[in-house]
Amino acid sequence: MPALKDAVLDALRTVEDPDLHKDLVSLNMIRDLEVDDAAGEARFTVCLTTPACPLKDKIKSDCQEAVARVPGIKDIQINMTADVRQAPVDAGKAPIPGVRNIIAVGSGKGGVGKTTTAVNLAVALAKTGARTALLDADLYGPNVPAMLGVTGRPRVADNRIVPLQAHGITVLSMGFMVEESQPLVWRGPMLHGALKQLIQDVAWGQQDYMIIDLPPGTGDVQLSLSQTVPLTGAVIVTTPQNVALQDARKGAAMFAKVDIPVLGVIENMSYYLCPECGHRDEIFDNAGGENAAKKLGVPFLGALPLNTQIREAMDRGRPVAAYDESPFFTVYRDIAQALAQQISMQNAKSGNVFAVIPPS
Numbered sequence: 001m002p003a004l005k006d007a008v009l010d011a012l013r014t015v016e017d018p019d020l021h022k023d024l025v026s027l028n029m030i031r032d033l034e035v036d037d038a039a040g041e042a043r044f045t046v047c048l049t050t051p052a053c054p055l056k057d058k059i060k061s062d063c064q065e066a067v068a069r070v071p072g073i074k075d076i077q078i079n080m081t082a083d084v085r086q087a088p089v090d091a092g093k094a095p096i097p098g099v100r101n102i103i104a105v106g107s108g109k110g111g112v113g114k115t116t117t118a119v120n121l122a123v124a125l126a127k128t129g130a131r132t133a134l135l136d137a138d139l140y141g142p143n144v145p146a147m148l149g150v151t152g153r154p155r156v157a158d159n160r161i162v163p164l165q166a167h168g169i170t171v172l173s174m175g176f177m178v179e180e181s182q183p184l185v186w187r188g189p190m191l192h193g194a195l196k197q198l199i200q201d202v203a204w205g206q207q208d209y210m211i212i213d214l215p216p217g218t219g220d221v222q223l224s225l226s227q228t229v230p231l232t233g234a235v236i237v238t239t240p241q242n243v244a245l246q247d248a249r250k251g252a253a254m255f256a257k258v259d260i261p262v263l264g265v266i267e268n269m270s271y272y273l274c275p276e277c278g279h280r281d282e283i284f285d286n287a288g289g290e291n292a293a294k295k296l297g298v299p300f301l302g303a304l305p306l307n308t309q310i311r312e313a314m315d316r317g318r319p320v321a322a323y324d325e326s327p328f329f330t331v332y333r334d335i336a337q338a339l340a341q342q343i344s345m346q347n348a349k350s351g352n353v354f355a356v357i358p359p360s
Contacts, residue, residue, distance in 0.1 A: 040074035051129035052340035084208035108247025110216035124336035126168035136173030149317015226258035240288035270303035
């Protein structure tokens with residue numbers, strides 16, 4: 001390897017991933033390094049652990065500054081890409097073919113905006129460039145189709161259900177299979193069988209993330225999922241009210257009992273922001289979700305406002321995370337990035353960041 005290329009690589013060894021606290025070369029995040037000695041040009045790719053990385057600009061800037069200090073380098077071209085790694089799979093649980101990370105979104109009680117959060121999280125992840133699927137596991141109250149504004153029935157090909165597409169995500173719900181007014185009067189074993197079919201008999205394709213919208217509470221669906229599917233982790237949605245926070249802690253305890261890590265807490269309906277004057281009003285309480293996360297020892301992923309525009313948009317099947325011009329696009333994007341960040345760090349702790357690729 002020419003001396004100048006060696007020097008560039010050594011410079012990149014001084015750049016650390018801010019989350020993983022290891023240098024980019026050791027993490028195999030530097031790819032396709034080319035150095036033109038005569039022209040003083042360095043070209044390489046930085047392969048991040050997720051396209052939703054909130055620190056992408058910092059990592060690129062750090063690489064730029066490190067390589068610029070190498071004598072003889074006059075021009076630097078950096079290509080930023082990402083490769084989401086698959087979470088480790090526990091023995092006895094069948095992975096979903098093609099799906100790398102499975103995240104359950106749950107709540108201890110109903111009425112906290114769990115489905116609204118799950119839908120917008122999935123859409124926000126897709127907006128960052130991540131291949132994302134959404135499974136509506138709330139079999140008794142499948143509201144995902146209405147919130148995405150998608151109708152129709154999935155087709156079957158090669159004995160597998162083909163999900164629908166909406167707002168850049170792959171989506172499947174029991175709501176596509178039954179009439180809107182038809183109730184499901186099922187006992188536990190029937191729920192388990194239906195859920196298993198929605199997961200295993202589906203052509204999901206290649207997905208970086210699958211968001212699963214759970215029913216509220218700690219019942220049969222949660223237990224069935226934890227026993228059969230290799231969940232990467234769970235997200236707890238709550239509101240600042242004391243009763244919601246108590247139930248959120250119960251939900252977190254349930255996931256702990258079945259060895260599912262809680263990736264973080266999201267506080268919905270956290271505050272009201274006046275559209276006229278911009279005054280922020282803490283209607284229920286202040287920082288309840290953040291304090292609950294601290295007590296649970298898990299990350300606080302972010303707070304979402306109470307706003308009629310979000311409700312109206314979801315009722316029309318237009319999730320706010322899908323539209324850059326929405327005043328709420330940024331808050332959902334930031335929470336999605338925080339979630340992706342936690343997933344990357346968890347996979348790193350399991351030693352599953354990047355496979356080592358032999359140098360060419």
